[in-house]
Amino acid sequence: MQIEKVILAKRPIGEPTFDNFNLEIFNFSEIKTGEIFVKVKWLSLDPYMRGRMDSAKSYASPVEIGEAMEGECIGEIIDTKNEKFEVGELVIGKFGWVSHAVSNGYGLRKLERTNIPEQYFLGVLGMPGHTAWTGLNKIANAKKEETLVISAASGAVGSLAGQLAKKKGLKVLGIAGSDEKCSYVTNELGFDACINHNKIKDNMEFRNLIKSYCPYGVDIYFENVAGKTLEAIIPNMNDFGRIAVCGMISWYSGKGINEAMALPKLWRTILVKRLKVNGFIIFDHKETYPQFIEEVTPFIQKQQIIYKEDIRIGLSNAPSAFIDLLNGRNFGKMLVKVGD
Amino acid sequence: MQIEKVILAKRPIGEPTFDNFNLEIFNFSEIKTGEIFVKVKWLSLDPYMRGRMDSAKSYASPVEIGEAMEGECIGEIIDTKNEKFEVGELVIGKFGWVSHAVSNGYGLRKLERTNIPEQYFLGVLGMPGHTAWTGLNKIANAKKEETLVISAASGAVGSLAGQLAKKKGLKVLGIAGSDEKCSYVTNELGFDACINHNKIKDNMEFRNLIKSYCPYGVDIYFENVAGKTLEAIIPNMNDFGRIAVCGMISWYSGKGINEAMALPKLWRTILVKRLKVNGFIIFDHKETYPQFIEEVTPFIQKQQIIYKEDIRIGLSNAPSAFIDLLNGRNFGKMLVKVGD
Structure with missing residues (x-):
């Protein structure tokens, strides 16, 4: 099967343009023992990603040329050789700007299906x-x-x-x-x-x-x-x-x-x-995430918090969505709907 | 009797020079009921005073042209019409760059005579x-x-x-x-x-x-x-x-x-x-002064803290001492011994 990835093609000088990205297709055969195979549903685009495109040291390592751009996603498990995960489960993880990902499960968080739209956990509840x-x-x-x-x-x-x-x-x-x-x-x-x-x-x-x-x-x-x-x-x-x-x-x-x-x-x-x-x-404040969720979830459920999303369809539109985000041409939380 | 004051003669443009100061003599006859008359012994010179010479708003009001420069001093009471103060007592207060001062006692702190040199309370213990x-x-x-x-x-x-x-x-x-x-x-x-x-x-x-x-x-x-x-x-x-x-x-x-x-x-x-x-x-941290004094005084008494003073003699030398301070030509806490 084929995996699509948006990779960093070259580092930007000043504002990123389409030249800095490339959509590449990789062939993939089978996961190994302990691994899961995830189909990405949602990709979150956030301004911090601009920093990852530079080679300068920051609080996180830069994305290397030829590597998939970094990003937090919600995905569905479509194959598993890891007993902790089942097919059909939703997971949140830093899969990057990709259509599918292989993972050993490390650093993933399972997402329960609730009456709250799943992609909210990349935004107002993420x-x-x-x-x-x-x-x-x-x-x-x-x-x-x-x-x-x-x-x-x-x-x-x-x-x-x-x-x-x-x-x-x-x-x-x-x-x-x-x-x-x-x-x-x-x-x-x-x-x-x-x-x-x-x-x-x-x-x-x-x-x-x-x-x-x-x-x-x-x-x-x-x-x-x-x-x-x-x-x-x-x-x-x-x-x-x-x-x-x-x-x-x-x-x-x-x-x-x-x-x-x-x-x-x-x-x-x-x-x-x-x-x-x-x-x-x-990333330094993981310990307060439960407190935040406990406080804000009721506001979302009672619709006492307004939350707007700017959803772009398809991984190939991630670069233009990201460029729009950096230039304030989004209106609400920028998300890419990668797959169903 | 006569009081000497070093006044702000004009505001500095860039680094202060002697032109910015003037030593003036004022005649003084008698204190009123509720007042004390203080002979200044020590004047502390500190870098923050440079800010007071500008007209720009800061955390404290600027010194006005013709007014005595601001400064914290130790003085001895030589006359009193205020029952809370006795002749011979030492007080710390913001008397300014002056030889003598009249005060109603407000904002003054009495200083006990101890085996610690009094002027330390303008420096290492001040x-x-x-x-x-x-x-x-x-x-x-x-x-x-x-x-x-x-x-x-x-x-x-x-x-x-x-x-x-x-x-x-x-x-x-x-x-x-x-x-x-x-x-x-x-x-x-x-x-x-x-x-x-x-x-x-x-x-x-x-x-x-x-x-x-x-x-x-x-x-x-x-x-x-x-x-x-x-x-x-x-x-x-x-x-x-x-x-x-x-x-x-x-x-x-x-x-x-x-x-x-x-x-x-x-x-x-x-x-x-x-x-x-x-x-x-x-000035925002007055409430911790007792804790500081309690902690540091024993170090001073046991000579476990080294403290150096740069003492200049006579009020008329305050401007040159201050200019030296701003240019790092002091070595240790800058003090002016104003009177005995």
Whole structure:
């Protein structure tokens, strides 16, 4: 039988293009004792994957040229020579941008079939959701009546972080990239306000706009984008403010880095305002996943949390979906439906 | 009688010079009911005072033109119309760069005469000492066997922070501005090593030198200087490292700001290495002063902590002493002996 894989064809210089990917077909005959054979149903696309395309050392190893792109998937077991797994079971694992995968079962998590759509466990009840919950509660230590700003507010992480913050009694300002997204963020997700950063002319306007929505200053900034948004937030931070650094998508492909604010300005603000700036990565927080699931699942079941998906069909569309994601041309959690 | 004051004559552009200060003489006749009259014995000079000379908003108000420079002092009460204070008592207070001061007693702390030199309570047992202790224990949460780097290692804060860290079982690398200071830091204070930053040619040399002394990376950076030192530390930080931002003397007068590292590099490191960067100011931590005193006083009494002072004689020498301090031409805690 044949396995399709989207491999890293060459490393991007700046923004990824179609040239950086290639869809390749591999022949596969049979699994060995202890192995399972998985048919991938869903692939999650997330901004962190841009980092894996570079050769630079990061918190995880880069994808090598010719290797399948990394990614978390939900798959169904279609063959097994491992007594711990049965045909028909659903599993979550880092199978990558592939149609099928062979696994010894290590690092896989079984997924019960419930009334919750299975792919939610790649999104609002998966890694992005856990990231939102952790950033808000464990990293930023958000408290009732504080003011929170979230960039990439309509995205998989931002949209949940803001809704959970509203439930806790915070004031929440979102930043997003279109009027349509902003309208979704305020009217559907229930944030107090949302700024369309693509309509802002300069830093001073951005800064003043944030100030007008946050007259008592910003206590917490949930950082997903960096760039111009970060620069406009910094002067609005309150004493003892917290910045939870979760992502910096606007700088991932080198764009805007040369025009970025000088370091001393930030450093002085960190000192003078006694800020806490904490980077975090969800893989370090596995121990709180059950607590997160216990807290958020009832909201999903009672439809008290809004969750939007941007689903692209077919593995061959993963590169274009990923490029769209990096450029904010998604609306909701980006997923690829790989197989049925 | 006459009171001498060193006033802020004009705001500095860049590094302060003698032109920025003026020694003025004021006539004074008599205190009113509820007041005390204090003869200043010791004035503490500290880098943070540079910030007060600018009009920019900081965590404290700037000194106004024509006002006495701000500063913490030890004085003796020589007249009193306040029943809570007696002539001959020693008090610590923010009297400023002055020979005498009138006070209603608010915000003053009485100082018992002990076998410890009184001026130690402006240094190793005062604000700089408490800063060192807080940065190490409360901000950076230093733990046995971790690797700590301290800039301005021979200064009032750095010298105590490093000695306390050695007592806790950390590995400690100092950064200082001369071979003489480095020799003091390693041979007398007992740090494991010390780098003379004035001997470093470029960033890569600095970075590699830190790496050679910290082969397992840097867990904690106690930041007092910023600039080139910060840039060389960042790539050496370990995952989950902490940066306690206490000062940034190399940037206080605008020097080096234009050549500083771009912000995105730092931001990426904070995310990828999950750093905690915390600014702190000792005035927020008054509640731990008794705990600090209880812990450190025995070390001073048993001479298990080395403490060096750089004492300049006479209020009129405060400006030159302060300019020396900002340029690293002090050796030990900078104090002005104002009166006997």
